[in-house]
Amino acid sequence: MAGRHYDRSGFHRFFWGDHNRTVWTTPVKVPVLHLDSLYGGLTVEEKGGGFQTTSFTLQDSLGRLYALRSLDKDPLEVLSPFWRKTFAANIVRDQTSAANPYGALVVPALAEAADVYHGNSSIYYISPSDTSFGEYAPAVQGKLFLLQDKFESPADLLPSFGAAVDFADSDDALLNRFEHNTHHFNQEAFARARLLDLLVGDWDRHKGQWEWAVEKNGSETIYYPIPKDRDQVFLKMNDGLIPAIATSKFVVRKFHSFDEDFDDVQAYMINSEFMDARLLHALSLPEWLQIAGNMQAALTDAVIERAVRRLPAPVYKQLGEDLADNLKSRRDKLPEIAEKMYRILAEEVTIPGTDAAEHFLVNRLDNLQTEISVYRKLDNHRKGRRFYHRVFNRKDTKQITLHGLAGDDSFEVKGSVQDGILVNIYGGLGEDTIADSSEVAGLKRKTRIYDTPRGNELYFGTEAKDMTTDDVRVHAYDREGN
Structure with a gap:
């Protein structure tokens, strides 16, 4: 059984759900893991895992890596130390029963048909007497694990x-x-x-x-x-x-x-x-x-x-x-x-450049459509190869934000229309040139320029709204997502 402990009373299930408890508590027949013979012999390279999963990186004789991950999870570490000693720990632990422990076995065949890169997945049982994991043996003995391909180096291709x-x-x-x-x-x-x-x-x-x-x-x-x-x-x-x-x-x-x-x-x-x-x-x-x-x-x-x-x-x-x-x-x-x-995703779109020099072209084509193109800038400031292009529709998109990041970028906004999409331009670090010659009818300005006023050439025309500031935090853009 993947999780015998998820078999709970009807009273408990009324409040906390049946979930996938019957799957967790159903006996299944799977191969026993033998590290010394599987794939020509596997060695334990390191113990890993996040807050919930017991996992190991294994390596075969050809240098290929595999991830061995426990089917059952222990989410106790996601709780603060105070809550770990209360009833909340048991409740959070019990809700792991909502997952399907064998679901990962189904995905590879679907991914292959859908043309999505994927690895293979297999379930193994580790014998209660298995000592091949050394000091980690007590953490794995008598449990079910998912063995999956891991992708870190050319050896794993x-x-x-x-x-x-x-x-x-x-x-x-x-x-x-x-x-x-x-x-x-x-x-x-x-x-x-x-x-x-x-x-x-x-x-x-x-x-x-x-x-x-x-x-x-x-x-x-x-x-x-x-x-x-x-x-x-x-x-x-x-x-x-x-x-x-x-x-x-x-x-x-x-x-x-x-x-x-x-x-x-x-x-x-x-x-x-x-x-x-x-x-x-x-x-x-x-x-x-x-x-x-x-x-x-x-x-x-x-x-x-x-x-x-x-x-x-x-x-x-x-x-x-x-x-x-x-x-x-x-x-x-x-x-x-x-x-x-x-x-x-289309309602508000952000298009970042890179730390290299680029030219951003915003073309207000008509009352509905706004075209965004991004080009590499050559050393002589001419436009090089275009590497981004999309035409946005005002019915779908309310706002477009461009980030120049760290290069010496140029931004050009043009086109005369009755209505259009709000375009925010963040020049970013570097010496930027931002010029807006566009026109959109009405009192609301549909171009806003954010940058520091010094070190940049800014041409607001009649449409752009000056949002410049001496606060360098205006250049901030979340690259990492941490």
């Missing part, structure tokens, strides 16, 4: 990763993207990965839940997403008197339960807000719909049924058919969900 040459974690990938305008995230690939998150109900997609496959295309470096840590897929938390109240839109909205529908798309985007805002700002609605349509076609009934069959047989017998039906229902609604995600 799989054939399915195509042209990838290396891996990066989110911190390094973001650092490179903001320092160099030759480093980019593939936003179409990230949109596919995020739609897959919603398909399987994974609400916990913060910055640390991603690795990145690195591809080279001439002088350009492109990052492709690899989702990891599928602990929260197929969550069931909306039963039980207290959890049903606690997970409403007015309390802890993000703990959203998995069923046949997407009744609260925003809930799935709370933990991913930082990454979504920085990695999905280039996609138009037609692009979102095309990505969703392609995924919908690829995720056939046969693919979904094959994926769900990866559950242990006794668990499949309990919930396999319902889970497959729910996945099919959600697949059928992917275009609708893609449009909802687009509209949430």
